[in-house]
Amino acid sequence: MERSVKLHGHWASLFVHRVQLALHLKGVKYEFIEEDLENKSSSLLLYNPVYKKVPVLVHGDCPVAESLVILRYVDDVWKDNPIMPVDDPYEHAMVSFWCHFVDNKLSKSFGAAIRTSGEEQAKAIEEFHQNLMFLEQKLAEKGSKFFGGEKIDMLDIVIGCGCHWFKAVEELSGLKLIDPNLFPHFLEWKQNFIESQEVKEVIPPFEKLTDYAKSIYKKILGHDNN
């Protein structure tokens, strides 16, 4: 008998969206448990005692936490529509590397770019651009719709689910984060991602997420100014 699949999450969390998209791509049925992040359930705290965060996937009664770990687990268990290269250790390592890069170097530089001001911000934006340029070049070399080729892969999922933040920050702050002249492939990829059928079927509408990101960003700016 198949074990139950539950996902503890929050409707607007980009980390949760990653897992929802992966499960959807593989046709896995699951129960979504919406968490109140100001008042986390005892189940969530039991299943993720180390970080106490969403997403947590509970397969049967076994919890898996941390979105990148969950994505690898989902790919290991449900073999349909692989999101990582199969039987190619080098390409496998490359996708792992770039996913790790997005969650570490790219996201740190993005955070610095939006939280600082003046000269410090100019430097942070330059670093963000240098980081994004690696991805721009990757897309230019590959010449395909997605990082995964014609199909969405783990790297598409990992960056795609956060890309509404760029628009939110640009609209709220007037910062030119992604110049179309410098990043034409990245912007084309972004459109491909948000317009893809599978993404539209599972991720909340892009505009709704952008508005939510703006509300979080306003709080960040307000907090940093105190």
Next chain:
Amino acid sequence: MAREKGVVLLDFWVSPFGQRVRIALAEKGVDYEYKEQDLFNKSEHLLKSNPVYKKIPVLLHDGKPICESLIIVQYIDEVWSDKAPLLPDEPLARANARFWADFIDKKVYECGTRLWKLKGEEQEAAKKEFVEIFKLLQGELGDRKFFGGETFGFLDLALVPFVAWFYAYETFAKFSMDEECPKIVAWAKRCMERESVSKTLSDPNKVYEFVLFLKEKFGVEY
């Protein structure tokens, strides 16, 4: 330019991240060329092989570079899959190993660095945090021989190089890992019975001298 055949490791002698890779290669019995890097004057070869982070370790397999120590270890495990499996087969056990290896990467080295860089209250806070991190890891280990169970594996390899830094951390921050986390210390001794580990880990006294050198270089009073 023709790709250089074989396995080459760009590394730095005392790096716990580089040592993870060396232990993995030793476990698998892979022949490789070790190339010591000068981290204070980085070579063109290193900068070209790892343009994103400009760091060691970098594994070059038939000229193709792989970066980030845990990613390199997983690559080694997949390519040389006939011997000494490092990651478990079962998906949940794999996820658990990846989760804790990621935890180690997020917490251990950064907190350890604060133990020798800071003084006073900040150092005390870092010490408390360091002990908490290892108490969590100790809880995960439980009464098992290794994190992998009966066999030495991915998670053991991810953590064990940091054991060589305990003496330096204990000396600067004035505490004892044997008192705070005895099961971790006992686990470390079991790991050291493996040749791949004992021949790779730095001598703790040499690590201590290296930290003294860093303190002088970065102008930290000691």
